[in-house]
Structure formats: structure tokens, C-alpha cells
Amino acid sequence: xxxxxxxxxxxxxxxxxxxxxxxxxxxxxxxxxxxxxxxxxxxxxxxxxxxxxxxxxxxxxxxxxxxxxxxxxxxxxxxxxxxxxxxxxxxxxxxxxxxxxxxxxxxxxxxxxxxxxxxxxxxxxxxxxxxxxxxxxxxxxxxxxxxxxxxxxxxxxxxxxxxxxxxxxxxxxxxxxxxxxxxxxxxxxxxxxxxxxxxxxxxxxxxxxxxxxxxxxxxxxxxxxxxxxxxxxxxxxxxxxxxxxxxxxxxxxxxxxxxxxxxxxxxxxxxxxxxxxxxxxxxxxxxxxxxxxxxxxxxxxxxxxxxxxxxxxxxxxxxxxxxxxxxxxxxxxxxxxxx
Amino acid sequence: xxxxxxxxxxxxxxxxxxxxxxxxxxxxxxxxxxxxxxxxxxxxxxxxxxxxxxxxxxxxxxxxxxxxxxxxxxxxxxxxxxxxxxxxxxxxxxxxxxxxxxxxxxxxxxxxxxxxxxxxxxxxxxxxxxxxxxxxxxxxxxxxxxxxxxxxxxxxxxxxxxxxxxxxxxxxxxxxxxxxxxxxxxxxxxxxxxxxxxxxxxxxxxxxxxxxxxxxxxxxxxxxxxxxxxxxxxxxxxxxxxxxxxxxxxxxxxxxxxxxxxxxxxxxxxxxxxxxxxxxxxxxxxxxxxxxxxxxxxxxxxxxxxxxxxxxxxxxxxxxxxxxxxxxxxxxxxxxxxxxxxxxxxxxxxxxxxxxxxxxxxxxxxxxxxxxxxxxxxxxxxxxx
Numbered sequence: 061x062x063x064x065x066x067x068x069x070x071x072x073x074x075x076x077x078x079x080x081x082x083x084x085x086x087x088x089x090x091x092x093x094x095x096x097x098x099x100x101x102x103x104x105x106x107x108x109x110x111x112x113x114x115x116x117x118x119x120x121x122x123x124x125x126x127x128x129x130x131x132x133x134x135x136x137x138x139x140x141x142x143x144x145x146x147x148x149x150x151x152x153x154x155x156x157x158x159x160x161x162x163x164x165x166x167x168x169x170x171x172x173x174x175x176x177x178x179x180x181x182x183x184x185x186x187x188x189x190x191x192x193x194x195x196x197x198x199x200x201x202x203x204x205x206x207x208x209x210x211x212x213x214x215x216x217x218x219x220x221x222x223x224x225x226x227x228x229x230x231x232x233x234x235x236x237x238x239x240x241x242x243x244x245x246x247x248x249x250x251x252x253x254x255x256x257x258x259x260x261x262x263x264x265x266x267x268x269x270x271x272x273x274x275x276x277x278x279x280x281x282x283x284x285x286x287x288x289x290x291x292x293x294x295x296x297x298x299x300x301x302x303x304x305x306x307x308x309x310x311x312x313x314x315x316x317x318x319x320x321x322x323x324x325x326x327x328x329x330x331x332x333x334x335x336x337x338x339x340x341x342x343x344x345x346x347x348x349x350x351x352x353x354x355x356x357x358x359x360x361x362x363x364x365x366x367x368x369x370x371x372x373x374x375x376x377x378x379x380x381x382x383x384x385x386x387x388x389x390x391x392x393x394x395x396x397x398x399x
Numbered sequence: 400x401x402x403x404x405x406x407x408x409x410x411x412x413x414x415x416x417x418x419x420x421x422x423x424x425x426x427x428x429x430x431x432x433x434x435x436x437x438x439x440x441x442x443x444x445x446x447x448x449x450x451x452x453x454x455x456x457x458x459x460x461x462x463x464x465x466x467x468x469x470x471x472x473x474x475x476x477x478x479x480x481x482x483x484x485x486x487x488x489x490x491x492x493x494x495x496x497x498x499x500x501x502x503x504x505x506x507x508x509x510x511x512x513x514x515x516x517x518x519x520x521x522x523x524x525x526x527x528x529x530x531x532x533x534x535x536x537x538x539x540x541x542x543x544x545x546x547x548x549x550x551x552x553x554x555x556x557x558x559x560x561x562x563x564x565x566x567x568x569x570x571x572x573x574x575x576x577x578x579x580x581x582x583x584x585x586x587x588x589x590x591x592x593x594x595x596x597x598x599x600x601x602x603x604x605x606x607x608x609x610x611x612x613x614x615x616x617x618x619x620x621x622x623x624x625x626x627x628x629x630x631x632x633x634x635x636x637x638x639x640x641x642x643x644x645x646x647x648x649x650x651x652x653x654x655x656x657x658x659x660x661x662x663x664x665x666x667x668x669x670x671x672x673x674x675x676x677x678x679x680x681x682x683x684x685x686x687x688x689x690x691x692x693x694x695x696x697x698x699x700x701x702x703x704x705x706x707x708x709x710x711x712x713x714x715x716x717x718x719x720x721x722x723x724x725x726x727x728x729x730x731x732x733x734x735x736x737x738x739x740x741x742x743x744x745x746x747x748x749x750x751x752x753x754x755x756x757x758x759x760x761x762x763x764x765x766x767x768x769x770x771x772x773x774x775x776x777x778x779x780x781x782x783x784x
Contacts, residue, residue, distance in 0.1 A: 184735070199657040200658060200659065200664070206735055206736075381737075
């Protein structure tokens with residue numbers, strides 16, 4: 061690889077927890093496995109980027125896990141590669157000052173993306189969103205490249221799902237409005253009511269109360285291995301996010317479905333954001349058309365007949381179609397062979 | 400006078416024209432149909448179109464005057480003067496009357512270019528026959544269709560029938576044109592030159608216009624990412640057929656330049672461009688077809704043609720194309736699932752029984768669609784012609 065050097069900027073990096081941190085770590089890992097020299101700059105605020113002294117920074121490529129890393133630093137754009145995960149590409153914010161700053165910087169931001177070497181979007185939805193906001197899409201520069209995570213070998217048998225016993229659901233995410241935890245809670249309650257079965261919901265929130273048919277288990281301060289066990293023990297993972305683009309939030313892809321998939325747990329998702337590109341309807345899970353009783357019953361009916369296929373596909377799809385080997389291929393193609 | 404005037408939508412032999420001519424050929428009633436093509440100043444009807452009509456046992460099509468400004472608005476990326484377009488529309492409305500189209504009991508339009516001015520002409524001159532509006536795509540949810548709906552409801556003296564290529568498109572029509580009859584007629588393919596089934600898969604094919612929604616950029620990316628694996632499987636080439644025959648404005652106007660940029664970043668020695676060639680040439684030179692449309696397709700002719708030649712086809716199966724993949728769900732591909740696409744190709748190459756099963760299932764689909772298309776056509780004929 062001729063000792064090419066990559067300078068990578070990211071707002072999140074281990075030991076900090078979170079999807080972006082994991083993503084950054086995985087990108088670095090893959091680049092190093094390919095033989096690249098990687099220098100990581102973990103910025104905590106935009107000020108860190110503005111204060112970055114660039115004189116001594118020489119690199120063949122500049123990777124920006126959050127586009128701000130490149131936008132505020134003015135590294136050569138023909139060597140710049142951006143990753144766009146979701147709503148960070150929107151020019152709005154609930155904070156009025158941030159919103160104003162974003163709106164004022166919109167033209168420059170779009171120009172930044174337009175002149176970069178490559179932009180990788182986590183979903184078609186995210187790419188289309190930026191196009192909607194004014195980016196002149198270029199299929200030779202703006203690529204969709206779904207999330208990948210490190211594979212977890214799992215020889216455990218797939219869960220079974222039949223018409224008896226407790227229906228076990230889980231939801232592992234931040235309790236913020238667009239993640240629609242209220243919708244998840246209501247779905248779980250409705251499922252119990254419509255099927256006349258007990259439902260257990262393990263959820264990363266302490267807001268919700270159990271009812272006669274629904275047992276709520278708050279998941280607070282759980283370790284990675286504990287959360288993995290929750291996925292393993294559940295029949296379904298729920299991610300029913302809403303599209304709050306006008307407020308500055310949407311689900312770009314939904315990484316938890318891949319995590320659940322590693323434990324052969326299919327996911328039920330809403331039809332918003334990048335979710336339908338992640339969960340392929342009735343292949344590795346189910347995409348709810350809406351939250352009405354009729355949709356929930358449709359889901360239940362299909363689940364009873366197709367669960368084992370969903371479970372099997374959730375695993376194989378997560379491992380094969382969203383494994384880190386895909387990043388290896390991508391970086392090898394674009395950074396080595398594409399030079 | 401013959402019962403029906405059949406209006407081709409363009410001078411070139413695209414998929415829609417090919418389907419329409421084939422459908423008329425199946426009906427085999429040249430005594431009922433006069434076929435017309437739009438005659439635009441400076442543009443000849445393609446020799447290919449004329450000879451395809453002849454090969455389907457139909458009378459030679461006649462040209463009818465079509466305003467060039469109107470034609471260019473939908474087929475060119477150049478800006479057109481709005482006044483000229485409006486005058487062009489007016490001229491076309493009069494032309495339909497003057498050239499005697501409104502004397503036919505039925506007028507069958509193979510697309511919007513010929514339909515819209517005809518519709519207006521029919522309204523203005525109180526036509527009392529029947530117009531069959533054969534939409535070859537999904538209807539747009541926009542002001543134009545709302546206007547058509549409004550004018551038809553309050554001013555038309557004629558009967559309007561919508562024809563779609565699939566249940567999916569008919570369903571979309573019914574959502575918009577709630578009180579207009581809509582029928583489905585599948586696109587048949589003519590399989591005169593059946594190619595011998597292929598034993599091995601060495602050459603992959605992609606046939607489609609050079610426009611973003613056909614997914615050619617995804618193919619280039621994939622071919623680059625999986626070049627080594629594909630070669631290890633014995634794949635020798637990926638042939639790309641087709642070009643952009645519609646030089647229209649919109650997102651695809653500089654798509655080819657974008658693809659050139661993509662190819663510089665993602666190199667692949669497997670891909671070869673073959674341009675516009677006959678279906679016979681396509682299917683005799685490939686062993687597996689890739690159909691990567693990232694939007695709902697009204698039909699998916701390429702899928703059916705592949706199946707008719709016992710060539711497996713991996714497809715995204717979106718929209719009407721999904722109706723052609725019901726027996727081949729094992730070959731359904733998800734957009735941007737690069738590894739998934741590779742796994743399906745690998746399975747077809749390495750597992751002969753899987754491949755044979757898919758080929759047989761595909762051929763069954765082809766036979767079913769042919770029978771449905773014929774049955775739909777004869778039903779249409781008995782109703783209206």
C-alpha cells in the first residue's frame with residue numbers, strides 16, 4: 061500500500077460509547093489492516109477544529125466521520141472523503157442559534173460536499189435528503205454505503221416464535237423524540253391486546269409502566285454483554301423511529317438492527333428514514349406501514365408463519381451484507397486502485 | 400374506416416414501442432388498426448421501427464405531423480421557449496382534428512406525448528369515441544393529471560380507458576383517476592429465436608437506459624468491489640447494453656459524465672459497453688441478467704425476455720417488476736446490498752440445481768405472462784374493437 065497516510069477526524073472515539081465511536085474505531089481498524097498509516101484527531105467541539113494547526117499535517121487522504129471535520133479545517137478537498145450518517149446533514153436544529161448558523165452556512169456546506177473526493181451516505185434516504193436541501197447529486201461522488209459492524213460469531217440456535225408464551229421485545233436506543241419510544245410502548249401494548257398474549261418489553265428507558273398484559277423491563281446502565289443477552293433473549297428488536305427532519309432528526313440507518321441480527325433476532329421497524337433500506341420487508345424483519353391495529357395484526361400473522369426465515373436471514377444478512385470486509389473492499393478500491 | 404388508430408409515442412424503437420407493436424401483432428387484426436408514428440420535422444421514423452412493425456405482420460405505419468417544439472420539451476435537455484410550446488400544443492390539437500383522427504371510433508395512444516394533445520383535441524372538438532391511454536410508466540401525482548381528471552369529468556363526451564403494464568401501475572392509476580376504468584395488459588415478448596440454455600455462467604449482462612434509476616452506477620461499484628471474487632468464480636465479462644435514447648432534462652442529463660468519474664474511482668476490467676443492440680444479440684451473448692432498478696418499474700421487460708431465453712435474472716423486483724419475480728424470490732436483490740448480489744451470483748454459478756430451478760421457474764413466469772397478455776388483449780379486443 062506504499063505507506064499511504066490517512067488523517068481521520070471524528071467527534072466520537074473510544075472509550076466514548078455510541079454508534080459513531082464504534083464506526084470510527086471500525087474505519088481505523090480496516091484502514092490499518094489494509095496497511096494505511098492512520099492518525100486520528102478526536103475533536104470535542106467545532107472550536108477544536110478551528111484551532112487545529114494544519115501546517116504539520118501531511119496525508120494522502122482525509123477521512124471525516126462527521127463532515128464538520130473537513131468543513132471547518134480546509135484540508136484539500138480532492139483528498140477528502142466524508143461519511144454522512146443521518147440528520148447531521150440537515151440545515152436545522154431545535155437550538156435557534158445552531159439553526160441560524162447552519163442556515164447561514166448552507167451554501168458553503170453544499171459547496172464543500174460538491175468539491176470533495178467522495179461522500180458516503182449511510183442510506184439512500186440520507187443522500188436524497190441532502191439532495192432535497194440543494195446538493196447536485198453526482199453518482200460518481202455521492203455513494204450509498206450501508207452501515208457495517210464487526211461480526212459476532214453466534215452458533216446459538218435461532219429463537220423460535222409461535223402462538224404461545226410471552227412475546228419478548230426489546231428496544232436499545234436513546235430515548236429522544238424521533239426514536240419514538242412512546243410508539244414502541246404503544247405498539248407493545250397493542251400487540252398484547254390484539255393477540256391476547258403477555259408481552260415483555262426490555263427498553264432503555266425508565267419512563268414506562270407495566271400493565272396487565274405488558275411487562276416493561278427498564279434497561280439502565282447495562283454493559284455491552286448484558287445488552288447482547290437482551291437481544292439474544294428477545295423475539296424481536298423494535299426500532300419505530302419517526303421522520304422529524306423539520307426539527308433536525310431522522311433515522312439514517314438504524315445500527316441496532318444489525319446488532320440484533322447478530323443474535324438472530326429480527327427487527328420490526330417503521331417505514332421512515334433509512335429503516336426500510338435496512339430491514340427488508342419479510343426478509344430479515346418487518347416494516348410496519350403504520351401503527352394501526354390492522355398493521356400490527358398483519359405483522360403478527362406473517363411472523364407466526366415466517367419467523368424462522370426472518371431470524372436466519374437477520375443473522376446471515378448482518379454478517380455478510382454488513383460486515384467490515386465491505387469497508388475493506390471499499391477502501392481498497394477507492395484509495396488504492398482508484399488512485 | 401378502420402376501428403382504431405394506434406399512435407406510437409416516438410420515432411425510435413424503445414421498449415414501449417416494441418411492446419405496443421408486439422401487442423398489436425398478437426391481435427393480428429390489421430383490418431382493424433391503422434398505425435401511426437409522430438412525424439417531426441428533421442426526424443425520420445427509425446428503420447428499426449418500420450421493420451419491427453412489418454415483422455409483426457402489421458401494415459406499414461403512417462406518419463402524422465407532430466410539432467417539433469412539443470416533441471423536444473420532453474426529449475431534450477435544451478431549454479424550450481414556453482410560448483413556442485403553447486403554440487405547438489395548439490397546433491397539435493388542431494392537427495389531430497385536421498388529419499382525421501377524431502373520426503376513428505377508438506384511438507389507442509402509446510404514451511403521453513401523443514395522448515395529451517389528443518385529449519385536449521377530443522375535449523375541444525367534442526369527440527364521442529373512445530381513447531385508450533396506454534401509460535407505460537407510473538402516473539405522476541401532479542397538476543397535469545389533476546387537470547386531465549377535471550376536464551374529463553366535466554367536459555368530455557368521449558370514453559377514456561387507462562391501460563397499465565402491470566397490476567402495480569393499474570393500482571397507482573386507480574389511486575389518482577378514481578372514476579376512470581383501468582385495465583392491465585402485460586407486455587408480451589416474442590421468442591422466435593430461442594437460444595439454447597447455457598451450461599455455465601461466464602458472462603453477466605445489464606440492459607437498460609443510461610439513467611440513474613436503472614442502477615448502472617451500482618453495477619460499476621459492485622463490479623469493482625467484487626472483481627476478484629467474480630473472476631475466481633469464472634466470470635469473464637459484464638456486458639452493458641443500452642444507452643440514453645432520451646436526451647431529456649432532469650437528474651440524468653449528465654449521468655454519463657458522473658459514471659465516468661465513478662469508473663475512475665472504482666475500476667473494473669470486467670465491464671464492457673456494447674451500446675444499443677438487438678435483443679437477439681443481448682441474449683445470445685450473456686448467461687445471467689442483472690436488473691438493478693432502484694425505483695418501481697412499471698413492468699421490467701428485460702426480466703421477461705431473459706426468462707423467455709432460459710436465462711436467470713437477478714432483479715430488485717420493485718413495482719411491476721415484482722410481479723415477474725413471484726416464482727423467483729430467491730433471485731430478489733436489495734439495492735446497495737453488494738455482498739447479497741455477489742452471493743446470488745455465486746449460488747447460481749456453484750449450485751446447478753438451484754440455477755436450474757430458477758431457470759425453470761422463470762420460464763414458467765414467461766409462459767404465464769404471455770398467456771395473460773394474450774388473454775388481456777383478446778378481452779380488450781372483444782370489449783372495444
